[in-house]
Amino acid sequence: MINRRTVAELEALFNSSLNKQSFSGYPKELYDPFNYILQLTGKRIRPIMLLMACELFGKAAEEAISQAIAIELFHNFTLIHDDIMDRAPLRRGHSTVHQKYTETSALLSGDAMLVYAYRYLVNVNSSQLALVISLFNECAIKVCEGQQMDMNFESAQVIKAEEYLRMIKLKTATLLASSLKLGAIIGNALLADADHLYNFGLELGIAFQLRDDWLDSFGETQKVGKQKGGDIIQNKKTFLFVESLNIADEHTRQSLLQLYSEQQRNSEEKIKAVLSIFYDLNIEKTTEKKMQNHFEAALQHLQFVNIGDNEKKYLNGLAHDLIRRDK
Amino acid sequence: MINRRTVAELEALFNSSLNKQSFSGYPKELYDPFNYILQLTGKRIRPIMLLMACELFGKAAEEAISQAIAIELFHNFTLIHDDIMDRAPLRRGHSTVHQKYTETSALLSGDAMLVYAYRYLVNVNSSQLALVISLFNECAIKVCEGQQMDMNFESAQVIKAEEYLRMIKLKTATLLASSLKLGAIIGNALLADADHLYNFGLELGIAFQLRDDWLDSFGETQKVGKQKGGDIIQNKKTFLFVESLNIADEHTRQSLLQLYSEQQRNSEEKIKAVLSIFYDLNIEKTTEKKMQNHFEAALQHLQFVNIGDNEKKYLNGLAHDLIRRDK
Numbered sequence: 079m080i081n082r083r084t085v086a087e088l089e090a091l092f093n094s095s096l097n098k099q100s101f102s103g104y105p106k107e108l109y110d111p112f113n114y115i116l117q118l119t120g121k122r123i124r125p126i127m128l129l130m131a132c133e134l135f136g137k138a139a140e141e142a143i144s145q146a147i148a149i150e151l152f153h154n155f156t157l158i159h160d161d162i163m164d165r166a167p168l169r170r171g172h173s174t175v176h177q178k179y180t181e182t183s184a185l186l187s188g189d190a191m192l193v194y195a196y197r198y199l200v201n202v203n204s205s206q207l208a209l210v211i212s213l214f215n216e217c218a219i220k221v222c223e224g225q226q227m228d229m230n231f232e233s234a235q236v237i238k239a240e241e242y243l244r245m246i247k248l249k250t251a252t253l254l255a256s257s258l259k260l261g262a263i264i265g266n267a268l269l270a271d272a273d274h275l276y277n278f279g280l281e282l283g284i285a286f287q288l289r290d291d292w293l294d295s296f297g298e299t300q301k302v303g304k305q306k307g308g309d310i311i312q313n314k315k316t317f318l319f320v321e322s323l324n325i326a327d328e329h330t331r332q333s334l335l336q337l338y339s340e341q342q343r344n345s346e347e348k349i350k351a352v353l354s355i356f357y358d359l360n361i362e363k364t365t366e367k368k369m370q371n372h373f374e375a376a377l378q379h380l381q382f383v384n385i386g387d388n389e390k391k392y393l394n395g396l397a398h399d400l401i402r403r404d405k
Numbered sequence: 406m407i408n409r410r411t412v413a414e415l416e417a418l419f420n421s422s423l424n425k426q427s428f429s430g431y432p433k434e435l436y437d438p439f440n441y442i443l444q445l446t447g448k449r450i451r452p453i454m455l456l457m458a459c460e461l462f463g464k465a466a467e468e469a470i471s472q473a474i475a476i477e478l479f480h481n482f483t484l485i486h487d488d489i490m491d492r493a494p495l496r497r498g499h500s501t502v503h504q505k506y507t508e509t510s511a512l513l514s515g516d517a518m519l520v521y522a523y524r525y526l527v528n529v530n531s532s533q534l535a536l537v538i539s540l541f542n543e544c545a546i547k548v549c550e551g552q553q554m555d556m557n558f559e560s561a562q563v564i565k566a567e568e569y570l571r572m573i574k575l576k577t578a579t580l581l582a583s584s585l586k587l588g589a590i591i592g593n594a595l596l597a598d599a600d601h602l603y604n605f606g607l608e609l610g611i612a613f614q615l616r617d618d619w620l621d622s623f624g625e626t627q628k629v630g631k632q633k634g635g636d637i638i639q640n641k642k643t644f645l646f647v648e649s650l651n652i653a654d655e656h657t658r659q660s661l662l663q664l665y666s667e668q669q670r671n672s673e674e675k676i677k678a679v680l681s682i683f684y685d686l687n688i689e690k691t692t693e694k695k696m697q698n699h700f701e702a703a704l705q706h707l708q709f710v711n712i713g714d715n716e717k718k719y720l721n722g723l724a725h726d727l728i729r730r731d732k
Contacts, residue, residue, distance in 0.1 A: 108553040159516060163509045182490045182556050185512065189486060190549040192519060197542045200535065207534055208527065215524045222517040226435040229509050 082392065088129045088139060089122055095143045096150065101194070111175045111187035112194075115154050118170050123400070124257040125150045130396070131261025131275055134389050142264040145210070148198035149257050152214075155191040156221060158184050163229060192218075206263055213263070217256035224249025237320045239368075243284060246317075251283025274382040281376035282397055288369040289401050291316035295353060296362050307349035313338045317368070318361050325359055373401055409719065415456045415466060416449055422470045423477065428521070438502045438514035439521075442481050445497050450727070451584040452477045457723070458588030458602055461716050469591040472537070475525035476584050479541075482518040483548060485511050490556060519545075533590055540590070544583035551576025564647045566695075570611060573644075578610025601709040608703035609724055615696040616728050618643035622680060623689050634676035640665045644695070645688050652686055700728055 083091070101112035125146035129139035160166075161174040162184055168174060176184035195214075202210050227245040231237055258279040262272035294309040295318055309316050319338065323331055337343075337352055356362065380393055410418070428439035452473035456466035487493075488501040489511055495501060503511035522541075529537050554572040558564055585606040589599035621636040622645055636643050646665065650658055664670075664679055683689065707720055 103550065105550065105553045105557055107557060108550055159512060163512060183553070185486060185490060186549055186553050186556070189516075189519065190546060192516065193542055193545040193549065196523065196538070197546075200538050200542070204531070204535055207538075208531055211523065211527050211534075211538070215520055215527070218520040219517060219524075222513055222520065223431065223435055226432045226510070226513050229513070230432055230434060 082133055082389070083130075083139065085126055085130070085396065088126045088133075091139060092122055092125050092129060092143070092146055092150075093119070096147055099147065107179065107183050108187055108190055111158065111179055111183060112191060114178065115158060115169075115175055116150070118172055120153075120170065122150065124153055124253060127254060127279070128257040128261035130393075131258045131267075132265035134385050134393070135262060135265030135267040135271070137265040142261050144198045144201035145260050145264060146257075148195045148214070149253070149260065151191050151195040151198060152218065152221075153253060155188045155195065156225070158188040158191065160225060162188075163225070202264065209263055210260065213256055213259060217252050220248045220252045224252070231315050236323070237315065239317070239321055239324060242315075242317055242320045246287040247280065247284055250287045251280045254283035254286070255279035268384065271384050274379050278376050278379040278383070278393075278397075281372045281379060282400065285369045285372040285376060285401055288317055288365055288372065289403070291318055292362070292365045292369065294318075295356055307345070307353070310349050310352045311345050313341075317365055318356055321364060322355060322359050322361055325364075326355070330355060330359070369401070373397070409460055409716070410457075410466060412453055412457070412723065415453045415460075418466060419449055419452050419456060419470070419473055419477075420446070423474055426474065434506065434510050435514055435517055438485065438506055438510060439518060441505060442485060442496075442502055443477070445499055447480075447497065449477065451480055451580060454581060454606070455584040455588035457720075458585045458594075459592035461712050461720070462589060462592030462594040462598070464592040469588050471525045471528035472587050472591060473584075475522045475541070476580070476587065478518050478522040478525065479545065479548075480580065482515045482522065483552070485515040485518065487552060489515075490552070529591065536590060537587065540583055540586060544579050547575045547579045551579070558642050563650070564642065566644070566648050566651060569642075569644055569647045573614040574607065574611055577614045578607045581610035581613070582606030595711065598711050601706050605703050605706040605710070605720075605724075608699045608706060609727065612696045612699040612703060612728055615644055615692055615699065616730070618645055619689070619692045619696065621645075622683055634672070634680070637676050637679045638672050640668075644692055645683055648691060649682060649686050649688055652691075653682070657682060657686070696728070700724070 096116065101109050101116070103109050128146045128149055129142055132142040133139050157169065158175045161169055162176050162181060166174050167177050172178075174184075175187065179187075196211075199210060199214055200207060224245050224247070227241070228249055231242075231245065255276045256279075259272045259276040262275045263269075267275070291309070294316065295307060297306065309318075319334070322334055326334060334352070334355055337348055337355075340348065376397060377394060380390060380397075383390070423443065428436050428443070430436050455473045455476055456469055459469040460466050484496065485502045488496055489503050489508060493501050494504050499505075501511075502514065506514075523538075526537060526541055527534060551572050551574070554568070555576055558569075558572065582603045583606075586599045586603040589602045590596075594602070618636070621643065622634060624633065636645075646661070649661055653661060661679070661682055664675055664682075667675065703724060704721060707717055707724075710717070
């Protein structure tokens with residue numbers, strides 16, 4: 079058993095490896111966006127989880143670095159294309175790729191980034207290649223399906239809670255789950271263990287997204303690091319909004335729909351009005367409960383993974399940190 | 406040696422195999438564009454060449470069907486995304502995908518189609534998997550680079566002939582070359598033979614694109630099947646236009662630039678004026694000569710492929726058909 083590294087150590091390892099990669103070529107319009115978006119360092123949750131999963135089964139994280147980069151490239155490809163579809167001007171407080179460059183450049187760089195993800199992905203033992211690619215393919219298709227569902231929600235009149243959960247499962251949770259499974263495979267885990275870890279990641283990913291939705295309305299502003307109610311201002315159809323519409327009486331439903339149809343209304347006033355509806359409908363608690371259920375389901379799956387108790391405690395702690403985070 | 410099938414037979418085999426595939430799933434907005442664009446049957450040149458290359462080395466084309474579908478899916482993914490970038494309303498006389506559905510759906514379906522291409526691609530012997538994927542990855546990146554060059558040309562003041570040729574090599578010829586090499590690999594060809602076939606395809610692809618540019622201005626209208634001068638009306642920067650600007654005197658250069666800056670001018674008149682400049686500059690002959698050079702380079706590479714003389718004659722004939730086509 080090798081020494082298990084901390085999240086901070088794995089993050090440092092990943093970032094220094096990523097920084098050594100050269101994303102340059104001709105024409106530069108295709109490659110500049112790579113370097114731009116990868117610089118806007120996100121949380122690197124997926125590659126870190128992948129590296130950690132590899133170490134859990136006794137292999138050095140270095141063995142899985144190429145696949146960790148593949149996952150981060152894939153994630154950034156989805157961000158670039160999603161931002162085009164959402165016509166979003168900002169990402170993490172900076173101009174989105176299509177805003178900073180052109181829409182053409184963003185579309186094409188995204189395509190090239192997806193191909194680059196495959197390039198890094200296949201840098202693996204030939205005995206693991208087929209499994210690794212097929213896992214990645216199925217994940218990528220699910221993420222596209224999830225994004226299409228999300229796009230369809232924009233014009234949907236009614237969205238059931240299960241539909242919303244299916245969407246975030248496909249769009250968000252699958253990638254976390256696949257990252258963990260990928261790391262486990264490269265760490266030479268048994269397939270059964272890799273699958274349990276996948277399901278742990280899937281449930282954790284759903285809980286994570288519900289927490290994200292929850293934080294926007296009920297988190298403490300300073301810690302969240304973004305304006306409280308940002309989702310509300312953008313009329314984003316979060317679990318809070320979707321579930322409110324499903325359980326509200328007709329009068330409240332109409333008020334909420336009215337609030338979400340307004341673009342220019344005084345933001346403070348709008349957030350206050352929406353939050354008041356959320357509180358009246360007890361949405362804070364409903365969402366927390368839902369999140370808790372998925373979180374517990376994740377921990378159940380963790381029980382079945384054939385690793386030592388210390389390792390389980392460690393993963394359990396990480397999962398708690400991810401969910402109990404304030405931003 | 407198995408019986409070599411004709412192009413028509415390979416086309417029938419490919420189309421019937423493609424028709425048996427099911428591109429359906431949830432949400433349908435993601436999958437409907439697959440079926441729509443694949444129905445607008447193109448010439449299927451790439452998959453047919455791939456199947457043929459496989460048979461040249463003695464393996465049944467059926468062995469390579471999955472990769473032929475992968476190549477056709479990849480080609481259609483590029484068509485969908487290119488049409489978004491070009492804001493093109495029509496493709497082969499029908500609405501483009503983003504026009505018929507939405508831009509979001511087109512972008513996302515294209516992404517999913519690229520992933521599906523990988524899904525079909527990897528359906529191969531594990532001993533060939535790494536080579537097959539790496540060939541496909543390098544091809545896909547080159548196609549993105551070529552498309553970015555093409556996009557850059559839109560706003561470029563001067564485009565050298567070599568730059569134009571580099572662009573069509575990346576954007577068009579690489580995929581034909583890679584299709585041939587892929588088929589050869591699956592047919593168990595020696596790598597040296599597969600590489601010669603690649604270079605044959607690369608030169609042939611360049612000749613093919615030059616022929617395409619040539620036909621638009623100098624082909625017989627009825628046979629071309631599209632309006633003569635369609636490229637001229639769309640101000641498309643073909644080899645004819647690029648080379649004209651490079652060799653014309655300043656007065657002619659300005660006239661040509663002026664003609665290409667007009668959107669609404671009487672089409673007949675515009676085509677006549679541009680063709681007259683092309684004729685004066687002897688562009689018809691220059692382009693033919695350039696095309697001929699690449700065509701002969703292709704045949705040179707064919708000489709080095711270690712297959713029987715009958716096979717070489719057959720491929721030679723196919724290459725002639727592709728270049729001497731009237732549309």
